[in-house]
Amino acid sequence: MSTTIYPPPAIPLPPRHRAAREEVLAAVLDPTRLPAAPAVALQVVTAASRPDCEPSEIVTLLALDSALCGKLLRAVNSCIYGLKQPISSVARAVHVIGLNTVRSLALGLSIPAVKFGRGTEPAMREYWMTSVGGAIIARELAVLVRRANPDDDLVAGLLRDLGELLLRQMYADTWAKHVAYYGDRLIEDPCAAELESFGIDHADITAEILQQWKLPPDIVEPIRYHHQPALAVGGGKVQQNRAELLQFANYLVQLDTVAQNPELLNRVLNTAKERFHLPRQALVAFLQSVAPKIEAFAAVLNQDIGQCPNYAAVLAAGAAELVNLTVETSRNRMSGPTAATRMGGSSASSTGLRPNESTRMRPKPPAPPSRTPAPASGTGLAEFRPEFAKNMPAGGCKLGDYELQSILGRGAMGIVFKAFEPSLSRFVAIKMLAPELASAPVARQRFAREARVAASIQHENVVGIHAVRELNGIPYLAMEHVNGSCLETRVEQHGSMPVLLALSVARQIASGLAAAHAKQIIHRDIKPANILIEDESGRAKITDFGLARVIDDAKVTADGTLIGTPFFMAPETVQGRGADMRSDLFGLGGVMYHMVTGRVPFPGQTVAAVFNAVCTKEPEAPRRLRPTVPDWLEDMILRLLHKDPTARYPDSASVAAILGECC
Incomplete structure (x- = not known):
């Protein structure tokens, strides 16, 4: 019986195209290869970045590109922004989501239309797989931790790997050798490997392109260092935080691969928990919740990028890996090192960091969080x-x-x-x-x-x-029992809220007040501490009607006794003139002011100073403290905070209806 002897598998040779940075950069940035900048989008970026820019100017610019207008409306009306009512005009979109968001969206939505030379379809599909997924993950993480401009993070996520696409197109053979040689090591530090292979890395190339497009440094520099955030310290905290966010989003969109590297996976899980308050089960839930938004945004871009990859399946694979790791870790804790050794587990598998293939094929769903405690009813209490x-x-x-x-x-x-x-x-x-x-x-x-x-x-x-x-x-x-925290705590911990989120919370408060006012009940102490936010649903609930009174009911306190919280009390209440439903609207205006600026409308060092400010001074305009606040929202807040009750809105139902059209 003859025996066939097979040669050992070939070891990939290291790539051979190493050149000086300037040489490769000059070749890649050749005008015949360099992507043409999205003209209308860059005009929108330039205009919206001016402090004196008016919404009408942006609407006029967007009208020059009907395709961009269509994509903008589809994106705004998708599940990404969670609006309650659809928006049918670009002008309305600009007013509702604000200039900064429109600026970022216009640029992000224009990128797929940019022509990338002689790229192959597989290369484009792989590029959009990581870019679209990573961009939406970056945005949702930014929203989660209350970053100021989450849509800028989305744009940075979309743009961050343009240089990789150009490298792989221009040096196709070397790129193939590069990937074969470095393999899975590319996910942890791709820039160092690219420097070895090409003399320059894709993040550096991307940053040079975006500089030519005259994009702001707060987008360009984080992209330059998004695989090495520690090098971004020279640009300040904003740039370093964005670089770290982009790196983490990149890991999450490739989590099924990250899970095969125990050391890297541990770092990713620690970052999720410490920086984004996402322990392992919460991270699984986050990935599951973000998948529909990735699909929605990919659908908006679909006409330009061809058939979209199955983003949900990719994220599901990453989430399944985390579920598997949780299951394996639990098993190993129960069995102990000796039992794991008897089962034939290696040191990696016995720690739950590398699940076996059979487990991966049949991932178990995460166990739902426990909602009921276990104590025996009254036993021993x-x-x-x-x-x-x-x-x-x-x-x-x-x-x-x-x-x-x-x-x-x-x-x-x-x-x-x-x-x-x-x-x-x-x-x-x-x-x-x-x-x-x-x-x-x-x-x-x-x-x-x-x-x-x-x-x-x-x-x-x-x-x-x-x-x-x-x-x-x-x-x-x-x-x-509301499983969550009060609005006061949310703002103290995370600062001012995203405008759309603040609008949603304000609408819900107004709706709750409308229900109370319909029964002739006044709360009299509307303040952030009396608004609870459910963790799971995000629903706002008014609590503590301890200071409410039924209209015309007999007073319990002596005439002239003040009931309420100074920072959010209406002037008529401070002056002892009695409260009515419009006094609650003043409190709502104060809460809205607090949500969008992170400050109280009438600050003071003493109660007397606060009372004086409430009765005699005008609050600082919200847009002076936060220029991204839409002008119509500023007008609404200031009207609610008017000293004269008759100048406020007629009732809370009217306020809820207006806000309902905007969120």
């Missing part, structure tokens, strides 16, 4: 006593049908606990009148009124009341 309002027992305590677990917050009149209701297997928030106030008839009456009026409002943007109870003379109520 002490009955609530007044002293527990200050010092909760370590394991919680029992209050009637509820199991109190922790203190969520304290206010002037009461305490809010997180609790579990075993009979319905749900979390609730228990608001209890402070024990020291429970003996005061006025306080008890006000608290009872709060429960009565709040329970009568049934609306998705108002925290619901489940029950009103009393135990040993201490009244309390069980409310809907």
